[in-house]
Amino acid sequence: MxxxxxxxxxxxxxxxxxxxxxxxxxxxxxxxxxxxxxxxxxxxxxxxxxxxxxxxxxxxxxxxxxxxxxxxxxxxxxxxxxxxxxxxxxxxxxxxxxxxxxxxxGGWFVWTPPGSGPLLLFGGGCGVVPLMAMLRARRAAAAAQEPCVLVYCVRGPEEVWYAKDLAEPGHTEDVRILYTRHAPPGQTRRPGRMTAHDVAGLPAPGAARCYVCGPTGFVEHVAGLLQDTGYPRDRIRTERFG
Ligand SMILES: Cc1cc2nc3c(=O)[nH]c(=O)nc-3n(C[C@H](O)[C@H](O)[C@H](O)COP(=O)(O)OP(=O)(O)OC[C@H]3O[C@@H](n4cnc5c(N)ncnc54)[C@H](O)[C@@H]3O)c2cc1C
The missing domain is CATH 2.40.30.10 (Translation factors)
Structure with missing residues (x-):
């Protein structure tokens, strides 16, 4: 085998x-x-x-x-x-x-736990699918001690995949859902595309490894934002569903 x-x-x-x-x-x-x-x-x-x-x-x-x-x-x-x-x-x-x-x-857009540093996941729509495999693997591994942030962009709350899994208590990852068209009540962020403001406050460039997945436009936009913020290109891995 x-x-x-x-x-x-x-x-x-x-x-x-x-x-x-x-x-x-x-x-x-x-x-x-x-x-x-x-x-x-x-x-x-x-x-x-x-x-x-x-x-x-x-x-x-x-x-x-x-x-x-x-x-x-x-x-x-x-x-x-x-x-x-x-x-x-x-x-x-x-x-x-x-x-x-x-x-x-595919041998590039892969994450191997544990011990590969902070993990930053950016998913647009169903681009969250391979990120979910990484998140689940991280939960099961010792790597759960390392910081992990999932930034998940959807048009509205009705488009959120894995809502139950993501809300499950007892996990250490930080899940941030960004709404691009309409947000549920109580959200302070105005709906819209991800901006530099959304990237501020994430684990600093350096050891962090970024994975970006979704439609081509989303991937290019987010990868550009990350590079503008100082994340080195060789630590940003992308997968386009286009
Ligand atoms: C590495 C990779 C991973 C992926 N992972 C996922 C995943 O996890 N989940 C997921 O949902 N998708 C994923 N995709 C996308 C997936 O492979 C398909 O592209 C997607 O499901 C659309 O396929 P389809 O056959 O339904 O549409 P297609 O038939 O390929 O059509 C795509 C678009 O073209 C339009 N179209 C088709 N024929 C015509 C025509 N004759 N004239 C004009 N327009 C036309 C359709 O209306 C549609 O908008 C991934 C893609 C890649 C490359």
């Missing part, structure tokens, strides 16, 4: 859908059983391949939402209006049905 984080040598593997959990009106998490899954590292993704009865195939990438857990993998799928694959995965694929996955993929 290949080491954790290395792709299975055979390429495509059968993945059976075992559970679907609603996260938002258009987003859900899907758990699959993949016999002989080689394991993975937080931040990695898989390619999912669908094959129609006439042989037509479509392949899309989806991030792994949880640390390695035997033969079970968890993905988070945001439904893209008019999209070919995501509405099918989010709405139509029945529990018990099979697709194919290839992975784990």
């Amino acid at each position: 290949p080491p954790a984080g290395a792709p299975a040598r055979s390429g495509w593997q059968v993945a059976r859908l075992t559970a679907r959990d609603v996260q938002t009106a258009t987003g859900c998490t899907l758990r699959f059983e993949v016999r002989g899954w080689p394991g993975h590292r937080p931040g990695q993704h898989v390619d999912v391949r669908l094959t129609a009865d006439d042989g037509y195939q479509a392949v899309r990438s989806y991030s792994l939402a949880a640390p390695a857990d035997g033969d079970v993998i968890e993905l988070g799928v945001q439904e893209t209006a008019g999209g070919e694959v995501s509405p099918y995965l989010a709405e139509a694929l029945p529990v018990g049905a099979e697709v194919e996955v290839k992975g784990p993929l």
Whole structure:
């Protein structure tokens, strides 16, 4: 068996859908059983391949939402209006049905606990999915003693994924939800894009490692802000869902 984080040598593997959990009106998490899954590292993704009865195939990438857990993998799928694959995965694929996955993929946007210094996570929309794998791995490791901040940007409160997990008591990470269009009552920050003001007060550049994930525009905006604030480029890792 290949080491954790290395792709299975055979390429495509059968993945059976075992559970679907609603996260938002258009987003859900899907758990699959993949016999002989080689394991993975937080931040990695898989390619999912669908094959129609006439042989037509479509392949899309989806991030792994949880640390390695035997033969079970968890993905988070945001439904893209008019999209070919995501509405099918989010709405139509029945529990018990099979697709194919290839992975784990990606060797740059990965976090390896413990002892890698303060962890700064920036997620836009469903870009929080691979960050959730890092957060969950951190919770399970000794690295939970090191500072960790998740800055999570969503249009409004109805778009927050993992609301229950993030609010779970007893964890040491600092979760900051920034609303870009409309905020729930009681918020003092005016809705809007992330600014230098939102970055001020985060663990200082230096030992901190930054992970930024989401739509291309979000990733470029946040990576630019971080660099302008003094975070070195080589400590900012990005993943674009564009
Ligand atoms: C490394 C990586 C990780 C990712 N992880 C995730 C993840 O964890 N969760 C997640 O939800 N997504 C993730 N994505 C994005 C995902 O791979 C898909 O791109 C996304 O789900 C959309 O796929 P789709 O088939 O539904 O849409 P597509 O069919 O690819 O369509 C995309 C857009 O193009 C438009 N479009 C399609 N066809 C046409 C046409 N003929 N003319 C005009 N417009 C058209 C659609 O309306 C839609 O807006 C990731 C991407 C990458 C690269």
